Amino acid sequence: MxxxxxxxxxxxxxxxxxxxxxxxxxxxxxxxxxxxxxxxxxxxxxxxxxxxxxxxxxxxxxxxxxxxxxxxxxxxxxxxxxxxxxxxxxGVGNAVFFVLLGQLFSAAAIDHFGLFGAQVSPLSLTRAAGISLMAAGVWVTQQV
Structure with a gap:
C-alpha cells in the first residue's frame, strides 16, 4: 500500500x-x-x-x-x-487548487456509490469532515 x-x-x-x-x-x-x-x-x-x-x-x-x-x-x-x-x-496554483477541489468532490461521490466499478467506501461523517477540511484548506490557499 x-x-x-x-x-x-x-x-x-x-x-x-x-x-x-x-x-x-x-x-x-x-x-x-x-x-x-x-x-x-x-x-x-x-x-x-x-x-x-x-x-x-x-x-x-x-x-x-x-x-x-x-x-x-x-x-x-x-x-x-x-x-x-x-x-x-x-495562475498555475489557482488552476490546480480548483482542480483539487473538484477531485475531492468527485472522488467522494465515486467512492460512495462505487461508480464505474470502484471499491465502495461510504461517505461517513468522519470522511465528510476530512474532505471539508481539505476543501477549507484549498479555500485558505486562495486568500490573498
Whole structure:
C-alpha cells in the first residue's frame, strides 16, 4: 500500500508540473491547442512503448468494452486544454487548487456509490469532515 501511495504522490506532483509546463508551451507556441496536441502525441508515444513492452495485453478485450468507459480520454483532453488555456491567466496554483477541489468532490461521490466499478467506501461523517477540511484548506490557499 505504501508503494501505491508513493506512486500516486508522484502523480499528484506531476499535475501542477504538467499544468505549468504545458501552459508555458502554449504561450511559447501562441496556441494552447497546439501545446495540448503535442502533449497528447508525447503521451501516446510513451503509452504505446509501455504497451508494447507488456505484450499488448488487454487489447483483445477492446471490442466488448462498454463505450462510456472511453470517456476518460475526453476528461483528460478537457483537463489539459482547460489548464493550458487558463493557467497563464489565472495562475498555475489557482488552476490546480480548483482542480483539487473538484477531485475531492468527485472522488467522494465515486467512492460512495462505487461508480464505474470502484471499491465502495461510504461517505461517513468522519470522511465528510476530512474532505471539508481539505476543501477549507484549498479555500485558505486562495486568500490573498
Amino acid at each position: 505504501a508503494g501505491y501511495a508513493f506512486v500516486m504522490l508522484l502523480a499528484g506532483i506531476g499535475i501542477p508540473l504538467l499544468a505549468a509546463i504545458n501552459a508555458a508551451l502554449g504561450v511559447r507556441l501562441g496556441s494552447p491547442v497546439a501545446a495540448a496536441a503535442i502533449l497528447f502525441c508525447v503521451a501516446l508515444t510513451l503509452a504505446l512503448i509501455v504497451l508494447a513492452m507488456t505484450g499488448f495485453r488487454g487489447l483483445q478485450n477492446l471490442p466488448g468494452t462498454p463505450k462510456h468507459l472511453f470517456l476518460g480520454g475526453a476528461f483528460v483532453a478537457f483537463y489539459v486544454l482547460s489548464v493550458t488555456f487558463i493557467a497563464p491567466k489565472f
